[in-house]
Amino acid sequence: MEPKIQKITPNLWFNTQAEEAVQYYASIFQDVKIGRMTRYSKEGFEIHGMPEGTVLTIEFQIAGQEFTAMNGGDAFTFNEAVSFIINCTSQEEVDYYWDKLTAGGDESAQVCGWLKDKFGVSWQVVPVQLNEMLMDEDSTKADRVMRALLQMKKLELSELQKAYEG
Template sequence: MSINSSNITTCLWFDGQATEAAEFYTSIFPNSSIGHTHHYPKYGTENHGHKAGSVCTVAFNLNGHSFVGLNGGPHFKFSPATSFQIMCDDQKEIDHYWEKLTIGGNAKMIECGWLQDKFGISWQVVPKCLVEYLEKGDQEQKERVTEAFMGMKKLEIEGIQKAYAGA
């Protein structure tokens, strides 16, 4: 897989876990693949500080979104200030992503459909109907829906639909 200059590619900074992360994510998302792996050269060690031949970057694609995993070292950590939204059609899809992405993740960072995986990356697992209800509903419906999903950890479509309907 090559980097396409007409698209935006997300680069994720890891501390030696880029290959493991690429394998983990491509096992979860459909239509995903791992592309080119680049290794640190023997020259420049004084600058990059990594062993020659160790993995520098791994290109991967998750259902049409391009990523590069960079083994940059311990200097930077992921923050919930940046997250990836997964828009889901149904509860089965929500359950799939929730179950897979929470394995080994940070249990303290689970609320309102938001989770943090074992690498520290934050994800929002969201039913498409939630966005629709918040865009198209009247003020009372929007308030009920917001109150309902704010009280959930994993988002449950049935509860959101009931709130929208006023049940």
């Protein structure tokens, strides 16, 4: 039986911290599997300035979502144009991921549950109830929620619920 291959796999380009980042994510998320790893040959130094034996790529999964982390040097950096949404079922879960991912990262410039972890990767930590509130047929309720949402860095479910209920 052939292994199932995910059609689209996000590839995260790190300078030299791919292995550290994968271990970091494995310490935060419960359902993490670390897979195959490739290493630079001596040609890696000539192309990317990476010493022979340095990790090139690491395959890993978070909650069944496949990723690849790679050490590619400093040619590219992360920005907010791409982020990963963490759908949370409770405020406790929002708090957990927010606290873990902002440790050494950045929450100051972001709103609406958006943050950067210590590697510069952007995440959105969102209670699943938010979409239902924003999609309510009563536009007055949805507008109040949006107004409250735009004032928050870390999302507070109780405050969003108060706005929803008026």
